Amino acid sequence: MTKFTGIRKRWMLNSISAVLFIVLFAVSAFSVAMAGYYISSMKSGLEAKVKSATGYFRNYKTEGEYLQAARNHVETFDEKASLEIQFLSTSGSVLYSSYGLTMAGTVPNTLDVTTAVSEKALSSWTGRYYRTGEHIMAVSSPLIYNGTVVGVLRIVTSMRTVDRQIAVIVGIALAVGVVVLALVYFSNLYFVRSIVEPVVLITEIAKRIAGGSYGIQMEKKYDDEIGDLTDAINDMSMKISQSEKIKSEFISSVSHELRTPLTAINGWAETIESGEVHSADDVRKGMGIIVSEARRLTNMVEELLEFSRIEDGRFTLSVEPMDIKAELEDAVYTYREFFRREGISLEHHDCDEEFSAMKGDPERMRQVFCNLLDNAAKHGGSGKRIDTSICREGGEAVIRIRDYGPGVPAEELPHIKYKFYKGSSKTRGSGIGLAVCEEIITRHNGKLEIGNAPGGGCEVTIRLPIEN
Numbered sequence: 001m002t003k004f005t006g007i008r009k010r011w012m013l014n015s016i017s018a019v020l021f022i023v024l025f026a027v028s029a030f031s032v033a034m035a036g037y038y039i040s041s042m043k044s045g046l047e048a049k050v051k052s053a054t055g056y057f058r059n060y061k062t063e064g065e066y067l068q069a070a071r072n073h074v075e076t077f078d079e080k081a082s083l084e085i086q087f088l089s090t091s092g093s094v095l096y097s098s099y100g101l102t103m104a105g106t107v108p109n110t111l112d113v114t115t116a117v118s119e120k121a122l123s124s125w126t127g128r129y130y131r132t133g134e135h136i137m138a139v140s141s142p143l144i145y146n147g148t149v150v151g152v153l154r155i156v157t158s159m160r161t162v163d164r165q166i167a168v169i170v171g172i173a174l175a176v177g178v179v180v181l182a183l184v185y186f187s188n189l190y191f192v193r194s195i196v197e198p199v200v201l202i203t204e205i206a207k208r209i210a211g212g213s214y215g216i217q218m219e220k221k222y223d224d225e226i227g228d229l230t231d232a233i234n235d236m237s238m239k240i241s242q243s244e245k246i247k248s249e250f251i252s253s254v255s256h257e258l259r260t261p262l263t264a265i266n267g268w269a270e271t272i273e274s275g276e277v278h279s280a281d282d283v284r285k286g287m288g289i290i291v292s293e294a295r296r297l298t299n300m301v302e303e304l305l306e307f308s309r310i311e312d313g314r315f316t317l318s319v320e321p322m323d324i325k326a327e328l329e330d331a332v333y334t335y336r337e338f339f340r341r342e343g344i345s346l347e348h349h350d351c352d353e354e355f356s357a358m359k360g361d362p363e364r365m366r367q368v369f370c371n372l373l374d375n376a377a378k379h380g381g382s383g384k385r386i387d388t389s390i391c392r393e394g395g396e397a398v399i400r401i402r403d404y405g406p407g408v409p410a411e412e413l414p415h416i417k418y419k420f421y422k423g424s425s426k427t428r429g430s431g432i433g434l435a436v437c438e439e440i441i442t443r444h445n446g447k448l449e450i451g452n453a454p455g456g457g458c459e460v461t462i463r464l465p466i467e468n
Contacts, residue, residue, distance in 0.1 A: 019184045023177040031170045038162050039137075043124055046083075046139040050122065050155050053085070054141045057153070066143070066150065067095070074098050088140075088152040090117055095151070108138070108154070116140040116152050126159070135159040198226045202233055209233075215241030258300070261293035306367075306436045317364060317443055321357035324365065324397050324464065325350070328390055331369035335377075344381050346373075349389035355397055355466060360444050368437045372401045372460050375433060380405025380457055396446075397464045404457040408450070416450055 057069060070087040074096045077085050086103065087096045092113050097103035112125035124139045136156055143151040198221070205218050216237055220230045268286040309315040329348065336346045376386045380403025387402045408416060417434045434450070441448040446464040453459035 015188050016181070016185060019181060023180055027170070027173045027177045030173050031166070034169045035166045038166060039126070039159075042137060042157070042159075042162055043126075043139070046137065046155050046157060047122060047124065049083070050139045050141045050153060053155070054143065054153050057143050063150070066145075070096050070151070082157060084156040086154040086156065088113060088154055090149055090151065092117070092152075110138060112138050112140040113152055113154065116142045116154075117149055120144060120149060135163055195226070198222065198230070202226075202229060205233060205237075209237050209240065214244050258297065261297050264293045265290050265297075303432055303436060315439065315443075317361040317440075319359050319361060322360040322362045322365065323355070324358055324360070324399075325355055325390055327362055327365050328369055328388065328399060331366055331373060332388055334370070335373045339377060339386065342377065342381065344377055344384055344386060346386050346388070349387065351389075351391045353392050355392065358397070358464065358466060360464075361440075364440045365444070368440050368462070369399075369401075371433045371437055376401055376403040376405075376458070376460075379403065380407075382406065383457055392466065393463075395466055397466050399462040399464075400459060402453050402457055402459040407452040407456060407458050410452070413451065417448065 053073070056073065057066060074085060074087065077083075077098045080098045083098075084103075085098045086094050086108075088094055088108070092107050092109060094103050094106045094108070109130075110125045110127070112123040115121070115123035120142050122139065122141050124137065126135075126137045128134065129136050135158070137159055138154055138156045140152050140154040142149045143153055202218065205216060208216055214237060217234045218230050220227050220234075222230070268290050272283060272286050306315070329350075332346060332348045339346045373386065373388075380386070383404025385404045388400065390397065390399045392398070417438045434448075438448050441462060441464070444464055446462060449461040449463070451459055451461075
């Protein structure tokens with residue numbers, strides 16, 4: 001037997017309760033309507049017979065004539081098998097009955113008789129006969145002579161056939177109601193099973209994902225909301241798996257990136273401290289390495305802090321009027337001599353058009369330019385050349401930084417700006433620099449585009465809106 005719990009229980013109780021109420025209401029209303037119809041039809045038939053019979057007694061002038069006519073009418077009544085006709089005195093006692101002398105002298109004492117005498121009008125009554133308890137219907141009509149009631153003509157019939165017919169109709173209505181309930185029950189059972197079983201499976205998969213089974217996938221069996229939920233869970237599982245992989249790679253990469261400069265710093269510091277280095281040039285060289293590696297550590301820590309601020313919503317801009325051309329030129333000037341020592345030429349192509357002051361954060365924009373120049377040297381330095389340019393295209397200031405290295409594999413381009421993503425590159429770095437640059441440019445209402453340039457190398461394009 002199916003055990004109803006959770007959604008099954010709530011759904012079945014709610015739906016079955018509602019349908020049960022509707023079915024009971026419909027069966028009750030139908031039964032009452034049919035019972036009313038049959039009783040009303042029987043009442044109308046009896047009233048017609050009583051009126052017709054009463055018409056025969058309007059022309060009798062003496063009591064003797066009336067009683068003789070009543071006796072004859074009872075004796076010749078041709079519907080004795082189904083109806084009983086009675087003639088009653090004004091006091092309510094039976095004078096003559098088609099059932100014979102056994103009824104003579106009895107007093108029905110029912111509302112139809114007293115009403116017919118007191119109100120001089122046709123009256124009906126339905127109830128239990130006091131002698132046998134049988135369900136009957138009676139219709140009484142006053143016999144009036146010269147404005148005075150001289151007697152009552154009454155027709156009585158058993159309600160057994162009508163009651164049986166009503167019971168059959170109610171039974172059929174109940175049977176139909178039960179069939180409807182059964183159909184609703186089984187259709188709901190099938191429907192709930194089609195909902196609950198996939199949800200249970202999805203819940204189990206979600207628990208496995210929560211337990212660490214990242215990347216697990218479910219088979220999609222339905223093209224509806226359940227199918228959409230399955231797709232969402234599969235996508236979430238895959239993204240969590242990718243995030244976990246990237247996080248692991250990031251931790252491994254950062255650990256390596258931190259270990260390398262720390263090893264160099266510790267090594268040269270211990271060497272200088274021990275006095276093993278006697279040449280001033282060697283000391284100067286060692287101190288230069290220490291300073292360079294310390295600066296690289298500082299840059300890495302700054303990148304991590306920036307990324308942390310972005311993740312928890314503390315990343316902000318100090319907006320002020322900004323000369324975008326001057327900020328780019330400062331970054332180029334800062335890196336040109338450094339690149340020259342590395343054997344890389346840095347060429348900047350300015351435009352003659354002057355830009356009006358833009359609203360932005362100069363420090364953040366300089367951070368973007370420095371990061372992109374540093375990336376160009378690390379990943380494309382083998383080309384020994386880096387080009388930068390700024391120009392106006394429509395309502396935008398467009399800045400391009402291009403290297404002449406191997407470029408970025410086409411399959412990695414869509415992911416290159418993702419946090420922690422390093423792709424196939426073996427170059428040192430945390431993999432979050434471009435994510436930080438993307439956030440800064442986006443907050444300036446701009447776009448950061450990365451692609452491979454014609455003829456080789458990677459080209460980064462920054463588009464910033466120019467305010468009039």
